[in-house]
Amino acid sequence: MLEKNQTAFLSINENFSVNPRYDEIHGGNIIDYGYESGIIDFSANINPLGLSPKASEILKDFNKLKFFTENYPKNYPEPFVNALSFYHGVEKQFICEGAGASELIFNITARLNPKNVIIVEPSFYEYERAALSKLQKSKIFHINTYLSENFELKEKSLSKLINCISENIVENDVVFIANPSNPAGNITPLQTIIKILKKLKEKKAFLILDESFMDFCEDFSAKHLIAGTSLDDKKLDGTYKFDNLIIIRSMTKFFAMPGLRIGYAFAKPFLAKLLSETSIPWKITSLSEQIAYLSICDDDYILRSRLLIKELRKDFENKLKKIRFLRIIPGSANFFLIKITNESLNAKNLKNYLLECGILIRNCGNYRGLNDKYFRIAVRKKSENDYFISRLKKIKF
Template sequence: MKARKIVDEMDSYVPGKSQDEIAQDFNLNKEDIIKLGSNENPWGPSPKAMEAIKREINSINRYPESQLGELVLQIAEYSGVDDSQVIVGGDGADEIIDVLAKTFIDAGDEFIVPLPSYMYYEYLLMQYGAKPVYARWDLEKNELNVNSIYDAITDKTKMIFLCSPNNPTGTLIDKEVLVDIASKNPEILIVIDEAYFEYSEVTNKDLINDFNNIFIIRTMSKVLGLAGMRIGYGLACPEIIEYMRRIKPVFSLTRLSFAAALNTFKDTEYIEESIKKGIESRQYLYDEISKIDGLYVFPSKSNFMLIDIRDTGFTAGQLALELMKKGVIVRDCTSFKGLDEYWIRISICTLEEDKRFIEILKEVLA
């Protein structure tokens, strides 16, 4: 059986390595592995979420709620928007991107992604016959090259994906830039990915009141500590949300993910503490790595940071392998379009794990 042409031509998305994979490959204890490759919350989920899951476990023989009304209201309150401006999806933010594509993309449409950025946009939209057009981030200035966005726009452009803070650079996009792009291109959907907005303490959610062509993606996989439960949500004008609800799978959230999400938003102390500890960890890692010869680390507004290692004598693949042998997982960024083979990305961990990582990194580089 021959697959569709686009599927036959596509490469698989390359995720970060898991602790189980590394433990098996290098004969290590899973509990001793330091995972800095997937931008997760290292302090675990909210205790209230865990208790809610335990209470709900006996009901998994029943279908989950389809309208998710209580959770939508909770997200609206958390985000400071109206409930008509919220859509919730399973599979993290990835389902939200997929529903966007199914709702608005026709075969032959183009979408713009500045490189390097999160490549799952491309992976999902190409399945529906859309063509990626690449703008760029200026790595020397560590900022979006705005002119490259305008140069990439054609009469076929349907969406522009702007990740802020950007993955993997950790860079924020100025709100004035977003306003300028949206106002000059009212027929193009400007998709702002705010997966890491809590760590940056900056949001553009107020723009959905002024522009009907701005869509904001968010996830519960980062600060909110539910990467394993796969919950994402989007914010936009009611018209966009209504169109997407017609397409979205009815039961995309399980009963357990619904209960975990609802009770995480209610645990404001947990959220505030996760943000605080995450920023502390980020600052510690940035300060310590900046002291190591041969490494150039980008300042970040997220829970990860990008590191140029070309002056160490290692490629990213080589350094990642040596670190994995010692029980440390980092992200080899060779698979990111727009980066060469000399970049790695690390995410926050507990301060104890951060200190162990710095010791191991110095040992490997020496």
């Protein structure tokens, strides 16, 4: 396989594609509609408060922006990593910075080079792409969660996952789980995470836990399972130090900076250091680092965001539940996975109709384990959520 891939470079007609059109596989392509299009983007799950006000001050400082542009970034963004360490109560040597969660997903997958990869579905498409973009492609196993279990990882799906690990996983293989999940938005409890970690540790294999949406419900983070710190008050189990756990975090969602490409990972120090040392230099721009640093230090903004989004979610959920042709999947994140229950409507039609109203939603028809009856929407500002509801109410069958 390696040989075949390598020699392929000199033959020009080789066919290879793991990169379908992005407007079809991710939300958040509002930029393709143009700046000032006025379209309300419910397709990307970004904090409706937008950027931290303290952080956005930098965007008014022309001289600083010019300095950041005309000079090299720091190679190691120490102030940001220090701030993360303080924010999470996790020591610095467990933290590895990245140019967005995606860069970390690709870098970690390439570095571990697993023979087999299990992905709990429906989930983020980039896990699969990272596993297929490697020089030696991984074999991928998809474990579905079920509508009958509200797409939670439990009972039927959990037992399938454990069986799949037993049967297929070998040393250095990888299981990907998003927690909260995406697009379903529900939480896998720590007890379940620990059960999976133990099973994987027997095999010397890794769990990559994508906590990109965890800032919205921070209490459920598994971050202290790596270092084993700060858990004295709520012991779940005798063993906390899981050196086979890698957690990926994003600044994109909660801190509203998808355009800046910055994220980080928690991992055992050897691995965090290795990932940092084998990645490209200057990978985080100075502007990204500064804005991320100021955002993570903006306690007031963080607190306000958590409270407000919780409130907005509750209000929006209550209103959505009153729409007869929708079934809202219960979840905990800043977005909703919704199933259309009326036979004459699908997500594609709904997306087109709403686009005419200036609203962009995420058609979930191309997620594994879902179909054209599913769509995902973010919790946005109250006026925007209400406008969304008002447009739905206009639909008559």
